[in-house]
Each structure stands twice: as C-alpha cells, then as structure tokens.
Amino acid sequence: MPVELLLLFGLAGAGVLLSVAMLCVNMAMAQRARRLAPDPEELPAAEEAAEATQAPQAQAPEADGLPQTETRTAAEAPERTQPIFSPLDRSEGGAVLGGLRVQLDNAQEKGTRAEQQDAFAITPLEEPRVLQTHGVMAVVCDGMGGLEGGARAANTAAVQFMRAYLDAKAADGQALHQALLAANEKVFALAGGKEGSLGTTLVAAAFSKNGLWFISVGDSHIYLHRNNKLYQLNRDHNYYAVLLEKVEEGTLSLEEARKHPERAHLTSYLGQREPALVDANAEPLALRAGDRVVLCSDGLFKTLPAAKMQQILSRCRQGAAQELVRAVMEAGKPRQDNVTAVVLYMDQV
DSSP: OOHHHHHHHHHHHHHHHHHHHHHHHHHHSOOOOOOOOOOGGGSOBGGGGHHHHHSTTOOOOOOTTOOOEEEEOOOOOOOOOOOOOOOOOEEEEEEEETTEEEEEEEEEEOTTSSSOOEEEEEOOTTOHHHHHHHOEEEEEEEEOTTSTTHHHHHHHHHHHHHHHHHHSSSSSHHHHHHHHHHHHHHHHHHTTTOTTSSOEEEEEEEEETTEEEEEEESSOEEEEEETTEEEEOSOOOBHHHHHHHHHHHTSSOHHHHHHOTTTTOBSSOBTBSSOSOEEEESSOBOOOTTOEEEEEOHHHHTTSOHHHHHHHHHHOSSOHHHHHHHHHHHTTOTTOOOEEEEEEEEEEO
16 A cells, blocks of 8 residues: 555544544533422422521521431542633523423622632533433532632632543432542642642532432532522531531520631531531432522622522523622622522423
C-alpha cells in the first residue's frame, strides 16, 4: 500500500480517536454558574418551619413523614481544578425521563461578599447517552467563607463530584455516595490533609426514570415544591441542629439556642478526613408532574422566608431560580452571603 494512503488512514484514525476523547471530556465536564413517594401531606411543610428557616443557620425541627433518610459516616480520604462552567439556561426543550419532561434553570449572585464561594454543576441535558445512563444530576457547593480557599474548595468539590458521578455505572444513591467520597478526597487533599483549613458544603440530586435520589453534607438545602407547598428534604449539619435537640430535651431554651455564638458552625462538611454526617434518602422519591426541586446555598433561605420562596415557586412556571435570587438581592440584606439556586421542573410530556 502506498505510503500516502497509510498516512491518510493514520490521520483519519487519529481524528476519530480525538473526537471520541473530546466527547468523553465534554460529557464528564458539565457546565456550571448556569418509588415510594410520600404523600405531600405527610412531608414536613416548610411553612411549619419558617421561623427556624429565617434564623441564622436554622433547621426545621425534624417531623414525622420525612422521606426515609439515613445518616452515614463517610470513608477515608485525599488537583486543584480551576472554576469551570458558565451561566446556562436549560429551560428550553428539556429532557424526557420517567414519563416527565425535565427542565432546569439556575441563578447565582455574589451578594456583598468579596468573592463568589458557591459553585454548582449540572449534567448535560443535550447528551442522550448521559440522560440514558445517568439521568439529570445537579450539585451545589458552598465554600466555607471563614476558611481560606472556600471558592477553591467549592469548585473542586463540584467538578470532582460531577466526574465521579458520570463514572458510576448507574444513577442511584450509591453513585451519589461514591461521588461525595471522591469529592471529599479531593477537597481534603487540597487542604493538605489538614482538617479545618478549608471546606465546603454539598447538596446534590439525581433524577432518573426510577425517581429522585439526593445527598447532602453541611447546611445547603434541597426542597420539594408540590401542590403549592414547600418541603425541605434534607437535614442540616450545624451546631444549631444540636442546640435544637437540647431544646427538645428541655436543657436549653429556644432563645438561648437562637443566640448561641456557635450556632452557625458546621458539624459536617467536605474537607474533613471523613465527613461526620451524610444525609441521603434510602429509597428514590417518585416525582410528579408539577413538582419543582430546588437546590440552594444558605444565602437563599437565610434571607428569604419560606413563604416567599413558596410564592415564587408557585408563580413561576419557568425562571424561578432567577426570581428567587432576584428577591434575595432586592431584600437588601447588609451582609448578604453568596446565593445560588438550581431548579428542576417536572412537567407532563
């Protein structure tokens, strides 16, 4: 065979390999800054916990009927990946999964802080293979502002969580848990193996034809908006939650808990050798047409009352993330934290 033909075939083969490699990279690097379903009446409505939601680092008191969760202890631990992704509007078209049309939008503001220490990532709805194998997944991380490198920790966690999730074989709770461990390993390594030098919260949700799985560590929230009611699905990992237990035991007053100087301290976060607490549902939550799932950093729910969040989600068929963040900024809080919101819309096909 002539040498020219050999070279031509070689170049063609290299081009194909390069295209495949780039496709894999694009699938693994999703873009950022952009079946037992419990009866809604059995879920704890956010209105019932509005007072706690407005308190600094507050958590709604645990109530009967929460989607079954389990507190797990993570396993072992340890690249700085620079912030990636760009604002993205995925409300148009969406994807069809489990008989529902799924659409997303997101919004983010720095608030009055010097830098943006929130990060988020969303799997690509435009990739059919990703949708088929991993459904739709979103993750929000809030770097610990009092620690050096909060932005690096949040971005590293979001990127590594996304990569590890896309490497998993299925879209389920185990995939989320393994992705969380991988993200923690990276953040712990970024901290030089020293706990307390930097860290981040993380909340993630994955929706496939089997339902919704979620996982969280820290005090970022995931909500379900259904039938004009708002439900917080996860539990906070901060000292305020511990103080509330003392209130229930009668050893501390609610006023003392609200004024405790350490109430905002996280009791679990990524960046520890092992996250002390991990909250996740043990069974997938079946979603319905009309449901909205919100993932957000504490800059949102510490400023907006639950009733206001519910009002916006009930009113906005699309663009709710932007409306939520806009309402936060319009509140004019003097020391407004970074705020990030990602909304998943479930509608009829």
